[in-house]
Amino acid sequence: MTSTVERVPARRVFGLAVPALGVLAAEPLYVLVDTAVVGHLGALPLAGLALGGTLLALVSTQLTFLSYGTTARTARLHGAGRRAEAVGEGVQATWLALAVGVVVLGVGQLVAEPVARAMSGDERITAEAVTWLRIALFGAPLILVTLAGNGWMRGVQDTVRPLRYVLAGNGISAVLCPVLVYPVGWGLAGSAIANVVAQVIVSVLFLRALVVERADLRPRPAVMRAQLGLGRDLVLRSLAFQACFVSAAAVAARTSPAAVGAHQIVLQLWTFLALVLDSVAIAAQSLVGAALGAESRRRALGVAAQITRYGLVLGCVLCAVFAAVSQVLPLAFTTDPAVLAQIPHAWWFFVALQPVAGVVFALDGVLLGAGDAAFLRTATIGSAVLGFLPLVWASLGFGWGLAGIWTGLSLFMLLRLAFVVTRWRSGRWAVTGALR
Structure with missing residues (x-):
């Protein structure tokens, strides 16, 4: 077996895996903080957050191809020594994320109320969920940009920067959330705004990384079509x-x-x-x-x-x-x-x-x-x-x-x-x- 295969050092595997775990865990931990803050508003706002958060999470869950698919394509180009093209995959995935995200934002605003009503069966919970969701949906294109950013950076074997970016955005938002909910007095809407702020910070950091790479930022429909096929x-x-x-x-x-x-x-x-x-x-x-x-x-x-x-x-x-x-x-x-x-x-x-x-x-x-x-x-x-x-x-x-x-x-x-x-x-x- 040793004559037919090659191993890599264990530290290289776990050097990629441990920061990736931090990125994966950051969002659930932020949701726990958000839940604890909103929970003190009462059962109704908490129910609204639970329903709205579930609906928003479905978007990112179904569109993880922007991360996993981009990693697969980027990693091959990186392995071939074609870093500029590898980063270019990230550029095209980011354009795709913005395009899909705008569609999700528009459709989400239209269907937020009927979908929330169908799932809750309670008009009071529906009203709270829609309040949160309609604000949080403005972060949908940015969530998808973050997925694409994670994808291309993992492909070039950099899992440390995504961890820093996600911790920066979620950390600031975790501090901002209780301030907007209580002293500012925005209640459940303050939670949604803090959520969007986190997405703005993280997505801007990923966009900045593409600019620093001096990548060609023009959209290339042929590459995006190939990414959609995998997606x-x-x-x-x-x-x-x-x-x-x-x-x-x-x-x-x-x-x-x-x-x-x-x-x-x-x-x-x-x-x-x-x-x-x-x-x-x-x-x-x-x-x-x-x-x-x-x-x-x-x-x-x-x-x-x-x-x-x-x-x-x-x-x-x-x-x-x-x-x-x-x-x-x-x-x-x-x-x-x-x-x-x-x-x-x-x-x-x-x-x-x-x-x-x-x-x-x-x-x-x-x-x-x-x-x-x-x-x-x-x-x-x-x-x-x-x-x-x-x-x-x-x-x-x-x-x-x-x-x-x-x-x-x-x-x-x-x-x-x-x-x-x-x-x-x-x-x-x-x-x-x-x-x-």
């Missing part, structure tokens, strides 16, 4: 994820209030650990893309095997840690006896899946770095249709509760594991060249 597959993949997790929440809500509370606690922990594992996947995207761009299939195969081992080890460590705290950690989230009684029905699935998730997320990063988005799209949709969705909805009909929901998630992850491991072992993803 189509990633959007469809994201939709499959959304269908799964929305279905799980709906079934849990129809089971019992205790079940939905327990599901929410375990799912949030799952989401948090996914960020930890995804940081390693981001390093894989950058390193695999660069190796293939440099025409080094051996290095790409070596990095893939190396990252997969790291993901497995990290998943095993997380499995052991969360098994050990199973009797203690849930108490940090609730003291409700009914919710605590439901948590074990999901907890042990969550714990046992960590090694599987470690490998799946690592190989997702490898295949994304290789630009193998079409395969990932098909694998994710297939896993959802064959595994998650049938079991989740069957659990509603047969009364299987949280055990049924998390059995569906387990089958979903095991099918994805089978797909990505088979693809990895085949080597068909390792297509060399500056662009795929």
Whole structure:
């Protein structure tokens, strides 16, 4: 094996992964601060923030191709020694982000009220959510610019500057938010304005980075069309994820209030650990893309095997840690006896899946770095249709509760594991060249 593959130093992998984890964690941490500030206004503004924030988050979730797709294309050009063209991918992704963002802003203003009403069913919550959302939507083009900026910088193996930018914007906004909400007296609207201020600061820093690179800033429609082609597959993949997790929440809500509370606690922990594992996947995207761009299939195969081992080890460590705290950690989230009684029905699935998730997320990063988005799209949709969705909805009909929901998630992850491991072992993803 050592004669056919090349490894990279572990410090290089984690030098990319650790700052990437900081960027991934910054937004959830800011949301916690925002929630704590608005929570003191009362239940109604908090409900409005929750609904409005969920709707805005759907935008960035569905358009992550601006980040992941840009990383894949930029990393190959960077590996080929064509830095100016690599940064040019970032320029075109930024133009695309601005164009899509303006559309999202316009459509969002039109549909904010009917969509919020349909989701809440309460006119008071709808009014609060729309107040927040209509202001926060002005940050949508800037959120997408940030996604594009993260994408090209990861591609050129710079994950430190994005961390600085995100911490600067979110840090200032976290200080500004309570000031605007309370002393200034803008209430929930102050939270939305602080959110937009954060997006302005971060996006300006990313735009400045492009100017410093002395990149050609003219739009190039042909490049943007190629980026959209890759983006189509990633959007469809994201939709499959959304269908799964929305279905799980709906079934849990129809089971019992205790079940939905327990599901929410375990799912949030799952989401948090996914960020930890995804940081390693981001390093894989950058390193695999660069190796293939440099025409080094051996290095790409070596990095893939190396990252997969790291993901497995990290998943095993997380499995052991969360098994050990199973009797203690849930108490940090609730003291409700009914919710605590439901948590074990999901907890042990969550714990046992960590090694599987470690490998799946690592190989997702490898295949994304290789630009193998079409395969990932098909694998994710297939896993959802064959595994998650049938079991989740069957659990509603047969009364299987949280055990049924998390059995569906387990089958979903095991099918994805089978797909990505088979693809990895085949080597068909390792297509060399500056662009795929």
